[in-house]
Amino acid sequence: MKLSHDQLADMYHRMxxxxxxxxxxxxxxxxxxxxxxxxxxxxxxxVAVGACAALNRDDYITSTHRGHGHCLAKGGDPRxxxxxxxGKVTGYCKGKGGSxxxxxxxxGILGANGIxxxxxxxxxxxxxxxxxxxxxxxxxxxxxxxxxxxxxxxxAANMAALWKLPIIYLCEENQYAEFSPSxxxxxxxxxxxxAQAFGLAGVTVDGNDVLAxxxxxxxxxxxxxGGDGPTLLVAQTxxxxxxxxxxxxxxxxxxxxxxxxxxxxDPISRFGRYLTGEGGFSEKELETLRQKxxxxxxxxxxxxxxxxxPEIAALWEDVTA
Ligand SMILES: Cc1ncc(C[n+]2csc(CCOP(=O)(O)OP(=O)(O)O)c2C)c(N)n1
Ligand SMILES: [Mg+2]
Numbered sequence: 168m169k170l171s172h173d174q175l176a177d178m179y180h181r182m183x184x185x186x187x188x189x190x191x192x193x194x195x196x197x198x199x200x201x202x203x204x205x206x207x208x209x210x211x212x213x214v215a216v217g218a219c220a221a222l223n224r225d226d227y228i229t230s231t232h233r234g235h236g237h238c239l240a241k242g243g244d245p246r247x248x249x250x251x252x253x254g255k256v257t258g259y260c261k262g263k264g265g266s267x268x269x270x271x272x273x274x275g276i277l278g279a280n281g282i283x284x285x286x287x288x289x290x291x292x293x294x295x296x297x298x299x300x301x302x303x304x305x306x307x308x309x310x311x312x313x314x315x316x317x318x319x320x321x322x323a324a325n326m327a328a329l330w331k332l333p334i335i336y337l338c339e340e341n342q343y344a345e346f347s348p349s350x351x352x353x354x355x356x357x358x359x360x361x362a363q364a365f366g367l368a369g370v371t372v373d374g375n376d377v378l379a380x381x382x383x384x385x386x387x388x389x390x391x392x393g394g395d396g397p398t399l400l401v402a403q404t405x406x407x408x409x410x411x412x413x414x415x416x417x418x419x420x421x422x423x424x425x426x427x428x429x430x431x432x433d434p435i436s437r438f439g440r441y442l443t444g445e446g447g448f449s450e451k452e453l454e455t456l457r458q459k460x461x462x463x464x465x466x467x468x469x470x471x472x473x474x475x476x477p478e479i480a481a482l483w484e485d486v487t488a
Contacts, residue, residue, distance in 0.1 A: 168385060170220070170378075175446055176456055178220050178377055182212040182435045183460035185236045188245055189408070191464050192235065192252055192266075196412045200472075201252050205266045208236030210375075210407030210427065213434035214339050215240035217380025218307055218402075221388050227275040227293040227306040229286030231339075232267050233406075234279030237309050242274045245467040255474035261485065262477045275304070284317030286310060287336070291323040294334035294397075305333040305391045307384065313344025315358050324397065328365040331396035335387045336367075338399065339374065341406040346418050362399035374402030375434040378441065404434075 170178075189207045196205050208215070211233075219228065219240035230237040238248060243259075251258025252266055259269045270278035277293060280286045290308030297304040314320070315338050327334050338358055343349055355361065362369025368390065372383040380402055387398035405427040409416050416424070430436040442448040 168382070170381070172447070174220065175442060175448070176452070178216050178381075179435075179438055179442060179453065180456040180460050181216045181219075181240055182377065182438065183457045184245065184463060185209075185212045185215065185239050186435060187461050187464040188235055188239060188248070188467070191249075191468055193408070193412050195253070195468070201266075202254065203265050204411045205252065206233040206411055207406075207408035208233050210434065211339060211341055211404045212236055212240075213377035213380055213438065214337070214374045214402045214404055215309070217377040218309075218335075218337055218384045220377075220381045221384040222275075222305070222307060225275055225302075226304050226388075227277055227290065227297070229277045229290040229293070229306070229308050230269075230279045231286060231309055231311060231314070232279065232281050232283070233311070233339075234267065234269060234309075238269050238271065238276055238279070241271075241276050243269070243271050243276060245463055246470040247271075249464075249467040249471040250474050253471040253474075254476065255471055256477045256481070257470070257474040261481065263481075263485070284310060284314040284319045287314070287317070287319045287323045290334055290336075291327050291332065294327065294332040294391075295330065298330065298332055303392060305335065305388050307335045307337055309337050309339060311344060312338060312340040312342070312349040312353065312358060314338075315361065316353060320361075321364075324362075324365045324367060324399065327397045328367050331394060333391035333394075334397045335384060335391060336397060336399045337384070338401045340401050340403045341374075342404075343406050343410070343419070345410050346414070348419070358401045359399060367396065368398040369401075370398060371401045371403065374404030375432055375437060377434060377438050405432075 189209045215236040247259045254262040267279045267281040290306040294306040359369035359371045373379045
């Protein structure tokens with residue numbers, strides 16, 4: 168389906184928003200302003216942005232430990248996200264959750280998740296709830312190629328197929344799981360064939376092509392809303408950064424990463440080339456969108472730095488377990 172000029176501009180802007188958010192988070196982490204750990208989504212922007220462009224505001228997503236991109240793509244507020252990373256009271260979890268617990272229920276963002284595969288059960292439950300209520304909402308469940316080996320996918324996909332739940336299981340095949348290449352640990356060559364075990368639709372898409380992701384998700388959403396059940400969609404992409412900030416990356420060939428980093432493969436450069444060609448955008452328009460994203464992230468950092476730390480007494484508030 169043809170996207171409007173404004174929709175394309177929004178997608179390009181969002182991809183830069185993610186790129187700058189991640190680059191800034193990495194720098195802040197290296198300056199010891201972010202504690203714990205943080206996982207970068209750099210290089211995978213087309214997956215989250217393409218998928219969320221095919222969703223309505225009230226549709227659900229579940230995210231992962233590498234969740235900043237999903238949240239920004241679904242409309243999450245970069246200021247509240249950055250404040251959360253810096254442990255400030257203005258953050259999404261009042262500074263007590265950090266990177267892997269960001270959620271925004273008003274936008275259908277059911278949360279990042281430190282448990283690999285943890286979002287799979289939550290998204291399936293959300294789709295079940297939408298189905299029971301007849302709300303017409305769908306759920307998109309983002310998870311990694313490593314997570315595709317988790318048992319919960321088998322249980323959840325079986326249930327979703329049986330009940331024809333409105334869900335898209337969106338596997339981000341970014342080639343690595345922690346410090347290992349993922350392929351040698353997955354029994355099948357193509358992850359999409361796992362769909363056959365449950366009679367689901369299985370689709371593989373170029374995850375660095377934002378329009379291809381959008382179109383594949385749009386079709387899967389149409390199927391889901393039409394009562395034809397779930398899809399397992401595999402988006403092939405690449406994790407440009409290490410597993411976490413500070414990963415020495417000794418386990419992967421430099422040439423491989425360099426190739427994926429090239430302007431030819433980089434998802435933002437690729438989309439930019441489409442926009443100035445077929446898309447009918449001028450270079451100037453693209454530059455304005457890029458600068459807008461950069462300014463928003465700079466503003467988010469300022470907001471986060473200027474925000475107060477939580478009071479010691481707040482330690483016992485909002486604690487449920
Ligand atoms: C249940 C569980 N097992 C192991 C871990 C440790 N762990 C964190 S991330 C990760 C790899 C995940 O790889 P993948 O699903 O491909 O996601 P990616 O990091 O590539 O986005 C592992 C094993 C965990 N957090 N949760
Ligand atoms: Mg992976």
